[in-house]
Structures are given as structure tokens and as C-alpha cells.
Amino acid sequence: MIKLLSHLKPYRIAVTCVLVFVFLQTLSDLYLPTLLADIVDKGVMYADTHYIWRIGGFMLIVALGGTLCSVGASYLSAKAAGGFGRDLRSRLFAHVEKFSLNEFDKIGTASLITRTTNDITQVQMVLTMMMRVLVMAPLMCFGGIIMALSRDVKLSFVIIAIVPVIALVILFISKRTIPLFGIQQKRLDRLNLVLREHLTGIRVIRAFNRTQHEQSRYTTANGELTDTAMRVNRMMAAMMPVMMLIINCASIAIIWFGGIRIDHGGMEVGDLMAFIQYAWQIMFALMFASMMFVMVPRASASAARIQEVLDMQPNIEDPANRAASSGQQAKGSVEFRDVSFRYPGAEMTALTNISFKASPGEVTAIIGGTGSGKSTMLNLIPRFYDTSEGAVLIDGVDVREMTQQALRETIGLVPQKAMLFTGSVTDNIRFGREEATDEEVRHAAAIAQASEFIERMPEGYQSVISQGGTNVSGGQKQRLSIARALVRKPLIYLFDDSFSALDFKTDAKLRAALRPETTEATVIIVAQRVSTVMDADRIIVLDDGQIAGMGTHRELLDNNAVYREIVMSQLSEEEIA
Ligand SMILES: Nc1ncnc2c1ncn2[C@@H]1O[C@H](COP(=O)(O)OP(=O)(O)OP(=O)(O)O)[C@@H](O)[C@H]1O
Structure with a gap:
């Protein structure tokens, strides 16, 4: 929590002002009962109207000053805490953006979302309160005790006797609630995860009639969260009445003993009135402090979860010393040199x-079973993961010696699962290269065999793609992601099973259109279909993570059993011949 609070630095002026304002407001609160006692003892008792008006007016000014300080403190504390929350959210987002897929796998997307939203809100809420209570509670409590002592020492024993009782209640409640806060945030993570899976997988869930199963999963997660929240809130709810009971008992005791002291002439009525107000102020200060006792651990649990993300160092980082440019123009040759890889x-x-080398102007295909x-092989080229052994080289330079930005600028990736973003068709294609002209966008769409269906859409290239691309078909989505890679005009094309959702005819047409576009680029195609890879300059047959054969279609057909088996399972005798 303390570590996170360092993010408050830019708001130190506002925070200092809040502390000063709260200090002044508390002083005014402490001063008012004394003025009231004076009005009663010196004004009312002696029917001195002039005195009552004078001190009453002064009381009004003190109260007004206190109110202004309170408003100022509320405004500035909300502003500082709001800014703190905004900065922390941005910082977390920027940090997470640097994560490699390893870190995403480790924390999980649902938890990252909860940490960036709910956890930061928890810390922000406590911060707003803490800025005020931190100064107000001790000042009010000790100031109240001193003022009460100055009014009547003997009666102050009632307050001194009550304080340990309140402290015990706070200790009892916080000991039970603190462990529950960590559990509550974890259960919120779980609820988010179930909800996320439910919403993204709604089609599959309905198709398999698993709606009821998903509902019960959601109900369980929801119930577990509610259970913990209920347990916490039950205790928190008990705190207020218990405190009020103690405060009221203390008030009765003060009035009882105070009455006796007034009867004996040891105390004035005004003093007793002031005393009661001080007693209430002390109790309220303790109550606010107790709320902090309960809320700070909750925010600490959230702060620890946020800090865990901030402390996590991406295991893929840009090199301190970049590889010196060879001075030659980048060409985009890709080489795997004795590469082994194990997922964490x-x-x-x-x-x-x-080990293999793919040169510009060549099409290298990778085929193999699921x-x-x-x-995994493709993921090593843009450095989504780093190799465990060996090296991946682009134009002879180890990818670990290049900046990720420079490396990825050379690559146009079409992922296995087509992913589109909310926005128009043009926006989605231009995602590949922002400065692409309309002409270039249309050309890329034409090569990707997408222009026909785009032009049939109600608003053509300006038609809106809905969230997750749900208003286009799987094959259309794939073609748009191919267009997105094409418009980039990269040196290296990586197609990860990108033609699988296309019919044979479109697949063939697309590859034919692609050839003249990629004559100078290095093209690597992952495919399951033999017909997609047949014309490649080099086919790599992958079997259980190892290269089982490499060569052209003809060569492999003649001397590679694994390849022949794949071919036999897909093509007829005539096609093979
Ligand atoms: N993030 C991951 N963490 C751990 N293991 C993984 C991860 N991703 C893939 N694997 C494992 O690595 C192996 C290779 O997976 P990969 O996705 O590269 O196969 P693939 O040949 O592309 O399969 P497909 O044709 O079905 O897409 C599999 O055994 C898979 O279970």
C-alpha cells in the first residue's frame, strides 16, 4: 500500500492542502463546544444578551470557517484520489502492454481486468477517506480528551474507561474481517472469469445446450462472492450499532455523574453540555478510525494485487545494446538455428x-498434425515467446538483439483465430498500417478476396464491424485479417492456418493473387490442407515438435513417410499423381 501511495507525488500540493484544511476544520469543531459552554454559563445564566449575541456571532464565524475548510478538503481529496486512480490505471495498462504471453498466462486476463478496475477503485476510495481521517481522528480524539479534561477532570474518567472498550470492539471486528477481504477479491476474479467465458462463448454454450450448466457455474461463483461479502458486511453493519450503544451508554453515565457534580456545585451546566459534545466527538473520531482499520486492510489486499502486476517484469524486453545495423537494407530472411522451446x-x-532458413521470394509451408x-514456431518469430535453446534470426540478427518495435515492423501476421476490432471495415484493414491510402486498403481487400463481400455490405468499406467481429462470417473475418497484413507490405508474412475457413476455390484464388504481391517477401504458411502447401518452395513436415522432413511436395512425396501419410489422407490417387 505504502509503495502504491508513492504515485500520489504529483498531487502533494493538493494532499497538503487537504491535511491543512482538515486540521483547521477539526480545530473549529473542538472550539465550538467551549464557546457554547461560555454562552450558557456566562450569557444565559446572567441574562447577558449582548454577550450571547457576541459569542453567538463568533460561533457562527468559526462554524462557517470549519464548513469552508471541510468543503475544500472534500473537493481536493476527491480530486487528488481521482487523479491517483487515473494515473495508476494508465500506468498499469502501459505496464501490462509490455507483458509477454507468459505473464498473461500467469495472471490470467480476467484477474488483470479486475485489478485494473475494481482493485484500483478500492484503493482510491480508501485514499479519499484516509486523507481526512488521518488528521481528523487523532486530533479530534486527543484534542477532545484534553478539552474534556480542561472542563472537568473527574468526569473525564468516564471517557477514559470507555476508550479501551471501543478499542477492543475494533480489534475484535477487524481480526475477523481482514482475512475475508483477500478472499473477496479472489472470488470477484472468479466471477469475472466465468462471466467472461459465458459472454464470449455464448454461441457454443447454446449450441451444446449448456446454458443451465453455465448458469449454475455463474450462480455458484456469484453465491460464493455474496457469501463472503455478506460475512464482511454483517460484521461491518454490527459495528455501527455496537459503537452507538457504547456512545449512548457513555452519554448516560456523563449526564448521571455530571448531574451529581452540578448538584454538589463542582460543575456548571454549560461545562456539562460541552463535555457531552466532546465525548461524542471522541467517540466519533474512534469510530472513523475503526472504519479505517477495516477499510485499509481491504485496500491493502487490493494494493498488493496491483503491486504484484507492477512488480512483474516482462521476461521479454528490448536489449540494452541494440544490434548494430549491418548497413544493408533489411530483406526479411528468417532462420531457425537449432531451436528448442518449452512452455513455462x-x-x-x-x-x-x-533448423531451417526461409529467404525472401520463397514460400515456406509448415504442415503437421494438431x-x-x-x-509455436510462428510465435517465436515476432518474439511472443523466447526460445529455450538456439536462436531465431532475421537477416542474420538474433531477434533478441532487435527492439520489439523494429522486429514487428518487418512482420505481417495473420493469426490462427481471426481477431477484428470494433470500427469500420476500413479501420480494421488500416490497423495494419495507419497511413495506408483508401486505394491501398481497397487493393489489399481485393488480393485477400474480400472486396466482393465488403462491397455487398450496406455501407461498403464504412460498414461497422461489431465487437469481436460477430457480424461477419469466419471466412470473411479471415480475409479481413489477411487484408490487414497485406496493407502493411511487410518483409515477412506469417500465415497461421489462415486459409482454413476458406473454401477450396477461394483458397486457390487467394494464393494465386498473393504470389505477385509477395515476390520479394519471405512467406511462411502454416496449414493443415495439403492443397494449400503443395506449391510452396519448401515444405517443413512437423511431427511432435520435430522436423520429420523438409523439401518440395514432390521430394517429400517420394521419400517422406509422414508427409505421404498426410497426403494420402487428403488427396485422391489421381490428385497425387
Ligand atoms: N500457452 C501454452 N502453454 C503451454 N503449452 C502450450 C501452450 N500453447 C500450446 N501448448 C502446447 O504446445 C504444443 C504445440 O502447440 P501448437 O499450438 O504449436 O500446435 P499446432 O501444431 O499449431 O496445433 P494446431 O494445428 O491444432 O493449431 C501442444 O502440445 C500444446 O498443448
Whole structure:
């Protein structure tokens, strides 16, 4: 929590003003009962109307000053805490953006969302309160005790006897609630995860009639969160009445003993009135402090979750010393040099001793069964993950020696799962290169065989793609993501099973249109279909993370059993011949 509070630095002037304002407001609160006692003892008792008007007017000015300070403190504390929350959210977002896929896998997307939203709000809320209570509670409590002592020492024993009782109640409640806050945030994570899966997978859930199962999963997560929240809130709710009971008992005791002291002539009526007000102020100060005792641990649990993300160092970072440019123009050749890769925490390697070179102007295809490591191979080129052994080189330079920005500028990736963003068709294609002209956008769409369906859309290129691209078909989505990569005109094209949702005819047409566009680029295509890879200059056959064969279609057909098996399962005898 303390570490996070360092983000308040830019708001130190506002925070100082809040502390000063709260200090002044508390002084005015402490001064008012004394003035009241004076009015009663010196004005009312002696029927001195002039005195009552004079001190009454002064009281009004003190109260007004206190109110102004209170308004100022509220305004500035809300402003500082709001700014703190905004800055922290931006900082967290910027930090998470640097994460490699490893860190995303570790924390989980749902938890990252909760941490960036709800956890920061918790800290922000407590901060707003803390700025006031931090000064007000001790000042009011000790100031109240001193003022009460100055009014009547003997009667002050009532207050001194009550304070430990209140302290015990606070201790009892906070000991029970603190552990529950961490659990509550975890349960909120879980609820977000279930909700997220439910909303993104709604089609599958309905198709498999799993709505009821999902509902019960949601109900369980919701119930668990409610349970914890109820337990916490029950205790918090009990705190207020218990405190009020103690304060009222203390008031009765003060009036009882105070009455006796007045009867004996040891105390004045005005003093007793002031005394009661001080007693209430002390109790309220303790109550605010107790609320902080309960809220700070909750915010600390949230702060720890935020700090955990901020402390997490992305395990893929730009090199301190960038590789010196060879002076030659970048061409985009890709080389895997004895590459092995194991996912963090996995027992088996996903790739073992992979070596090959793909040069500009060539099409390299990777084929293999599901889970054989094809996507993993592609993910190593833009450095989504780093190799465990060996190196991936672009134009002879290890990708770890390049900045991620420079590396990714050379790449046009079409991912296995087409991903579109909310915005128009043009916006989505231009995502590949912001400065692309309308002409270039249309050209890319034409090569990707997308112009026909785009022009059929009600507003053509300006038609809006809804969230997650739900208003276009799977094949259309794939074609738009291909257009997005094409408009970038990169040196290296990575197609990760990008033609799978296209029919054979469109697949063939697209690849034919692609050829003249990519004559100078290095093209790497991952595919399941033999027909997609047949014409490639080099086909890599991947089997269980290892290269089982490499060559042209003809060569592999003649001397590679794994490839022949794949081909036999897909093509007829005539097609093979
Ligand atoms: N994030 C991950 N963490 C741990 N293991 C993973 C991860 N992603 C993939 N794997 C494992 O690595 C292996 C290779 O997966 P990869 O996705 O590269 O296969 P693929 O050949 O592309 O399969 P497909 O054709 O089905 O897409 C698989 O055994 C898979 O279970």
C-alpha cells in the first residue's frame, strides 16, 4: 500500500492542502463546544444578551470557517484520489502492454481486468477517506480528551474507561474481517472469469445446450462472492450499532455523574453540555478510525494485487545494446538455428532442434498434425515467446538483439483465430498500417478476396464491424485479417492456418493473387490442407515438435513417410499423381 501511495507525488500540493484544511476544520469543531459552554454559563445564566449575541456571532464565524475548510478538503481529496486512480490505471495498462504471453498466462486476463478496475477503485476510495481521517481522528480524539479534561477532570474518567472498550470492539471486528477481504477479491476474479467465458462463448454454450450448466457455474461463483461479502458486511453493519450503544451508554453515565457534580456545585451546566459534545466527538473520531482499520486492510489486499502486476517484469524486453545495423537494407530472411522451446511449466518441449532458413521470394509451408508445434514456431518469430535453446534470426540478427518495435515492423501476421476490432471495415484493414491510402486498403481487400463481400455490405468499406467481429462470417473475418497484413507490405508474412475457413476455390484464388504481391517477401504458411502447401518452395513436415522432413511436395512425396501419410489422407490417387 505504502509503495502504491508513492504515485500520489504529483498531487502533494493538493494532499497538503487537504491535511491543512482538515486540521483547521477539526480545530473549529473542538472550539465550538467551549464557546457554547461560555454562552450558557456566562450569557444565559446572567441574562447577558449582548454577550450571547457576541459569542453567538463568533460561533457562527468559526462554524462557517470549519464548513469552508471541510468543503475544500472534500473537493481536493476527491480530486487528488481521482487523479491517483487515473494515473495508476494508465500506468498499469502501459505496464501490462509490455507483458509477454507468459505473464498473461500467469495472471490470467480476467484477474488483470479486475485489478485494473475494481482493485484500483478500492484503493482510491480508501485514499479519499484516509486523507481526512488521518488528521481528523487523532486530533479530534486527543484534542477532545484534553478539552474534556480542561472542563472537568473527574468526569473525564468516564471517557477514559470507555476508550479501551471501543478499542477492543475494533480489534475484535477487524481480526475477523481482514482475512475475508483477500478472499473477496479472489472470488470477484472468479466471477469475472466465468462471466467472461459465458459472454464470449455464448454461441457454443447454446449450441451444446449448456446454458443451465453455465448458469449454475455463474450462480455458484456469484453465491460464493455474496457469501463472503455478506460475512464482511454483517460484521461491518454490527459495528455501527455496537459503537452507538457504547456512545449512548457513555452519554448516560456523563449526564448521571455530571448531574451529581452540578448538584454538589463542582460543575456548571454549560461545562456539562460541552463535555457531552466532546465525548461524542471522541467517540466519533474512534469510530472513523475503526472504519479505517477495516477499510485499509481491504485496500491493502487490493494494493498488493496491483503491486504484484507492477512488480512483474516482462521476461521479454528490448536489449540494452541494440544490434548494430549491418548497413544493408533489411530483406526479411528468417532462420531457425537449432531451436528448442518449452512452455513455462510444461514438462515436454513443444519444439526440438528446429533448423531451417526461409529467404525472401520463397514460400515456406509448415504442415503437421494438431499440436505438433506449428503455431509455436510462428510465435517465436515476432518474439511472443523466447526460445529455450538456439536462436531465431532475421537477416542474420538474433531477434533478441532487435527492439520489439523494429522486429514487428518487418512482420505481417495473420493469426490462427481471426481477431477484428470494433470500427469500420476500413479501420480494421488500416490497423495494419495507419497511413495506408483508401486505394491501398481497397487493393489489399481485393488480393485477400474480400472486396466482393465488403462491397455487398450496406455501407461498403464504412460498414461497422461489431465487437469481436460477430457480424461477419469466419471466412470473411479471415480475409479481413489477411487484408490487414497485406496493407502493411511487410518483409515477412506469417500465415497461421489462415486459409482454413476458406473454401477450396477461394483458397486457390487467394494464393494465386498473393504470389505477385509477395515476390520479394519471405512467406511462411502454416496449414493443415495439403492443397494449400503443395506449391510452396519448401515444405517443413512437423511431427511432435520435430522436423520429420523438409523439401518440395514432390521430394517429400517420394521419400517422406509422414508427409505421404498426410497426403494420402487428403488427396485422391489421381490428385497425387
Ligand atoms: N500457452 C501454452 N502453454 C503451454 N503449452 C502450450 C501452450 N500453447 C500450446 N501448448 C502446447 O504446445 C504444443 C504445440 O502447440 P501448437 O499450438 O504449436 O500446435 P499446432 O501444431 O499449431 O496445433 P494446431 O494445428 O491444432 O493449431 C501442444 O502440445 C500444446 O498443448
